[in-house]
Amino acid sequence: MTTTTAxxxxxxxxxxxxSRWSSRLLGILAQVGQLLxxxxxxxxxxxxxxxxxxxxxxxxxxxxxxxxxxxDRAELRASLSKxxxxxxxxxxxxxxxxxxxxxxxxxxxxxxxxxRTVVGDRLSAxxxxxxxxxxxxxxxxxxxxxxxxxxxxxxxxxxxxxxTTLLLVMPAFWLGLLxxxxxxxxxxWFPSAGYVPISDGLTENFxxxxxxxxxxxxxxxxxxxxYLNAGLHDTANTSFxxxxxxxxxxxxxxxYRHVLPNGVLPTITVVGLVVGSLISGLVIVESxxxxxxLGLLxxxxxxxxxxxxxxxxxxxxxxTYVVVAFVVDVLYRLIDPRTRRRT
Amino acid sequence: MSVVRRLRAFIGRQPAPLIAGAVxxxxxxxxxxxxxxxxxxxxxxxxxxxxxGPSAQYWLGTDEVGRDLFSRSLYAARNDILxxxxxxxxxxxxxxxxxxxxxxxxxxxxxxxxxxxxVLLSFPTIVLALFLIVVFGRQQWVQVLAIxxxxxxxxxxFSRGTGLVLRNRGYVEASRIAGASRWQILRLHVLPNSxxxxxxxxxxxxxxxxxxxxxLSYLGLGAQPPDPSWGNMLRSAYGVxxxxxxxxxxxxxxxxxxxxxxxxxxxxxRRKFRTDRNVGAAAATVGTI
Numbered sequence: 001m002t003t004t005t006a007x008x009x010x011x012x013x014x015x016x017x018x019s020r021w022s023s024r025l026l027g028i029l030a031q032v033g034q035l036l037x038x039x040x041x042x043x044x045x046x047x048x049x050x051x052x053x054x055x056x057x058x059x060x061x062x063x064x065x066x067x068x069x070x071x072d073r074a075e076l077r078a079s080l081s082k083x084x085x086x087x088x089x090x091x092x093x094x095x096x097x098x099x100x101x102x103x104x105x106x107x108x109x110x111x112x113x114x115x116r117t118v119v120g121d122r123l124s125a126x127x128x129x130x131x132x133x134x135x136x137x138x139x140x141x142x143x144x145x146x147x148x149x150x151x152x153x154x155x156x157x158x159x160x161x162x163x164t165t166l167l168l169v170m171p172a173f174w175l176g177l178l179x180x181x182x183x184x185x186x187x188x189w190f191p192s193a194g195y196v197p198i199s200d201g202l203t204e205n206f207x208x209x210x211x212x213x214x215x216x217x218x219x220x221x222x223x224x225x226x227y228l229n230a231g232l233h234d235t236a237n238t239s240f241x242x243x244x245x246x247x248x249x250x251x252x253x254x255x256y257r258h259v260l261p262n263g264v265l266p267t268i269t270v271v272g273l274v275v276g277s278l279i280s281g282l283v284i285v286e287s288x289x290x291x292x293x294l295g296l297l298x299x300x301x302x303x304x305x306x307x308x309x310x311x312x313x314x315x316x317x318x319x320t321y322v323v324v325a326f327v328v329d330v331l332y333r334l335i336d337p338r339t340r341r342r343t
Numbered sequence: 344m345s346v347v348r349r350l351r352a353f354i355g356r357q358p359a360p361l362i363a364g365a366v367x368x369x370x371x372x373x374x375x376x377x378x379x380x381x382x383x384x385x386x387x388x389x390x391x392x393x394x395x396g397p398s399a400q401y402w403l404g405t406d407e408v409g410r411d412l413f414s415r416s417l418y419a420a421r422n423d424i425l426x427x428x429x430x431x432x433x434x435x436x437x438x439x440x441x442x443x444x445x446x447x448x449x450x451x452x453x454x455x456x457x458x459x460x461x462v463l464l465s466f467p468t469i470v471l472a473l474f475l476i477v478v479f480g481r482q483q484w485v486q487v488l489a490i491x492x493x494x495x496x497x498x499x500x501f502s503r504g505t506g507l508v509l510r511n512r513g514y515v516e517a518s519r520i521a522g523a524s525r526w527q528i529l530r531l532h533v534l535p536n537s538x539x540x541x542x543x544x545x546x547x548x549x550x551x552x553x554x555x556x557x558x559l560s561y562l563g564l565g566a567q568p569p570d571p572s573w574g575n576m577l578r579s580a581y582g583v584x585x586x587x588x589x590x591x592x593x594x595x596x597x598x599x600x601x602x603x604x605x606x607x608x609x610x611x612x613r614r615k616f617r618t619d620r621n622v623g624a625a626a627a628t629v630g631t632i
Binding site for chain 1: 458459461462464465466468469470473474475477478479550554557558561563564574578580584585588591594595598599602606
């Protein structure tokens with residue numbers, strides 16, 4: 001009797017596990033489908049905006065070419081229009097554009113270089129700045145929120161709240177200017193702008209990196225702090241923390257083994273969102289510190305109306321955002337089993 | 344009861360952040376309407392030698408061509424407040440209508456609207472605004488619409504959440520059973536009942552709008568020189584940071600106060616309407632990321 005019920009239980013559990021797996025797989029597949037749909041829509045929108053620009057794409061490819069007579073220009077434009085397929089329907093043009101874009105071909109810049117090399121040259125500087133700032137903000141925010149959570153002094157907590165709120169309402173270029181005033185103009189510790197590649201020495205590179213990285217990292221740190229703070233306090237009020245305390249666990253292990261791992265969960269989504277849209281901050285910070293990355297390239301291309309480069313960077317950043325959001329979503333499900341049930 | 348006492352009692356009932364925000368914002372709104380009264384000099388008139396330090400005559404010093412920095416910081420409010428408030432208004436109105444509708448009707452329409460929102464959200468704010476301004480020109484109304492458009496999706500997503508919640512409330516259901524049309528329910532029940540939370544989000548929206556518009560003019564795509572804006576003044580401040588370190592203090596503090604004042608007003612409204620803390624946290628992300 002008991003063995004049969006146990007067997008039935010086993011079967012039921014098996015069935016449940018299988019259905020859970022298949023539904024999870026289906027859920028992931030549906031998500032991948034949605035991801036692809038969003039990516040197509042994003043690229044199409046970029047293409048449409050590019051087409052809404054005054055002047056045709058043929059003009060954009062030809063560039064200013066001051067030595068050409070109007071007749072020569074017209075002829076060149078006509079032949080290029082045909083070559084680029086501009087006489088074809090819009091949807092067909094989009095397919096050509098996206099096909100080239102997928103193989104890394106975004107056309108030429110105004111100086112006649114390929115967009116691919118220009119963007120590629122700037123990638124390492126941007127990545128260096130982005131990674132440094134995210135590392136600072138993530139580690140810093142965890143440290144600061146633990147300090148705020150564990151401290152016995154209300155003053156410390158209030159001060160941290162105040163400073164982080166202030167950081168959130170300050171525009172990045174104003175924060176950067178304050179850093180420049182103090183550390184470049186007054187103390188003369190770091191140069192106010194410029195770039196030195198890592199290959200020219202780590203210390204020199206660090207000197208130019210630290211201020212832009214902080215300008216980018218501090219508002220992020222403040223944002224993460226807010227979410228971490230809320231997460232830690234919410235977790236501290238749950239029954240499993242009370243239970244842990246009742247079992248006589250030390251306050252230290254309650255904080256590090258129960259409150260912290262659960263309290264950081266909501267922040268993971270926010271970190272993902274911030275990482276995905278980091279380019280917005282990079283645009284400002286790189287212009288402030290003349291940092292030769294994608295953000296500065298974007299602003300410069302916008303000013304010189306180098307549309308092919310603009311389109312390439314916009315598409316690149318939008319795709320990064322979508323992919324990062326997707327990865328974070330999947331990651332979240334892996335880390336937190338409670339969210340799996342919803343699919 | 345006299346008017347003054349009644350007014351004092353009214354103010355006394357308001358939450359502290361709301362009062363603080365209003366007090367901080369008031370001078371800027373005043374200056375936007377009548378800049379000439381508080382300003383000590385004209386915004387474009389060249390008064391003295393360039394890059395003078397703060398003095399009794401020029402409270403914040405003079406800029407690179409000798410114009411009064413204090414007056415320019417005040418006159419800049421006209422541009423920045425106008426652009427940020429109108430773009431926040433447009434984003435709020437359209438975002439709310441679209442979001443509430445999508446959340447309330449839910450189903451297929453909701454899915455389609457939310458996918459469109461997803462697509463728009465995947466363009467980082469500044470980047471999309473930059474792109475739009477390049478495409479459509481640097482006029483002020485283009486700036487307003489560009490900023491509004493980049494903030495709209497997050498507002499729509501937020502209001503959709505409230506629409507989704509209200510849809511299952513008893514009074515909405517009762518009204519539906521009584522035969523009210525979809526439009527009537529939205530106008531008479533869903534909108535009024537979600538307004539408190541939506542207003543909290545609106546103040547966050549205004550704060551982000553200030554930051555985005557200042558960023559755009561910092562990048563040279565907002566107000567065009569010689570017209571002052573906090574963004575383009577801060578840009579000039581970078582160029583002369585070694586000669587005149589205090590140049591950027593005025594515009595920098597102005598942006599911070601205005602964008603902070605909106606946040607305070609939002610927090611005050613949240614307390615006033617006794618909205619859930621989680622709603623406040625969700626509202627805090629509107630327009631920022």
